Amino acid sequence: MDPSLVKIPPMKDLTADNITENVITINSLCEDPRMKYVLERLVTHLHDFARETRLSSDEWMTGLRFLTEVGQICTDVRQEFILLSDVLGLSLLVDSIDHPKPPGSTEGTVLGPFHTHDAEEMPSGDSMSHDPKGEPLLVVCSLRDTEGRPIEGVKIDIWETDSSGHYDVQYAGREEPDGRCVMRSDKDGLFWFKAITPVPYPIPHDGPVGRLLKKLHRHPYRPSHMHFMFEKEGYDHLITALYLRNDPYETSDAVFGVKDSLTVDIGKVGPEFAKKYGVPEGQALLTYDFILVSDAETSELRAHNSKVALDKLGRKVKIVNGLPIPDLD
């Protein structure tokens, strides 16, 4: 680096009071206005956090060591930083911001670390769980837009644990996917399948995030739920899950995923459904009507929410590529 090429605005004599503006200044040459804005807020909050806690050097070092361990335990099949984001409520928050839902549509929730891309595509009616110890469950769902019209041909990813609370990928000897499938909605927007009744399970807690939870007297459990993901061009990607009402962990989910509108009662298959879907009467039954939002509606709502949030901050912003940046004109 030729020092004569240094274009950085001069700074020195840094103190606890002026360090923040100086760091923002040195970052101000970044050509990407969105990245510049994100970094400005990041540095501001990071520094305010240290100033407001009067963070000690020992605590700072403890924090850096913790983050290092979080990074080092990550592998191709384990993402401890997502887990950390989950237990701090950040994952749920980011999903709420990025996928705002108008009233009446199906809310999103945390993706979690157990979705895979190798699930088998199945026609409606098939079994997506082969765990003989699971309690058989019939799942019957519909898929509509916000005006009540059925949506055909949506790609639907569904995944759940086995009866012991483990996803297939948590077994060392996994040879093929189980407890997961991909379906398509039919022309009436319907899809149905055979599964097992979800059970509660702990998130991986043998690493640094588990130790943090323990220190906070928090348990690592998630209430019983089944994951769903919906994709179709023109519609906002929906990542969600259905939660069983009255689960012991319903109000203390380790990753903050539960929402009232996603909490369901397990019913029983009556004579009509038993005949129609070919399952025994009295079997456990889950029904749900999902409502997808169009991309256009989501973009508009996202931009509107951005403006409202940034107005509160007293910042004039413009929306570029769907995301806010300060409006300096």
Next chain:
Amino acid sequence: MDPSLVKIPPMKDLTADNITENVITINSLCEDPRMKYVLERLVTHLHDFARETRLSSDEWMTGLRFLTEVGQICTDVRQEFILLSDVLGLSLLVDSIDHPKPPGSTEGTVLGPFHTHDAEEMPSGDSMSHDPKGEPLLVVCSLRDTEGRPIEGVKIDIWETDSSGHYDVQYAGREEPDGRCVMRSDKDGLFWFKAITPVPYPIPHDGPVGRLLKKLHRHPYRPSHMHFMFEKEGYDHLITALYLRNDPYETSDAVFGVKDSLTVDIGKVGPEFAKKYGVPEGQALLTYDFILVSDAETSELRAHNSKVALDKLGRKVKIVNGLPIPDLD
């Protein structure tokens, strides 16, 4: 975990607006009031950061991947999270908060990642650098308390790069320490040694932090400096450095270490010093008078600064073990 043992205050139906208070509530069972306060501020700032930037899911994932890489490049001899903290100005800020300095005392600055514990103890007058290509430099210093009294027997760590801008530990074949030493101040608070004139050098920039700097159009250089660390019971641990005035990177230090009071001019050895210290006349000379602060004075100032900072926040606090926690009584 027996669900009947769940004592966590109930929460659900989480939204972008109420997630923060819910996460703080679930963390509230932590028995350590200091940790509880630090986590409360951490969660608040983390969530406000996401809300104010309207962080997208893609950006969130990019951030988590970046942090994962920062963790994974760390080894016994490389701490990329410290480097990240350095280039974001957090390290300098935490040092300023934890080691406040009354007017007239020597200011602290960033430790950096190159201090080791194996430096040889040397008597005053010895050479701490054996790089034949370095420009010989005589360093003559004094050490006093805030009332001007010499301090004897202070353990002084000193370290600098060789003439190519590399610390000894950056060489694969390092057999013994060089460019570093430990000295003790004499009864007049004096210590002096032979070194080489410091040169600018880049921080390690072949990892994720280097990529971040590049994206921000920042260079990775530190201006020429020599590190000092002072330890004696009863005195606040001082980590500092002296910077050469008019260095090309003086006002754009990649890690924000430069302070006016720590910036020095390199002089020339005159006839008196040449005779006294046995070096050639005209050789480069660095002199500095360090002023150490007592532990008691530092604790008082730290507590005072904490109260002022938290008063601004409108928070009633008490100081426990030198650190603030909310005063709930």
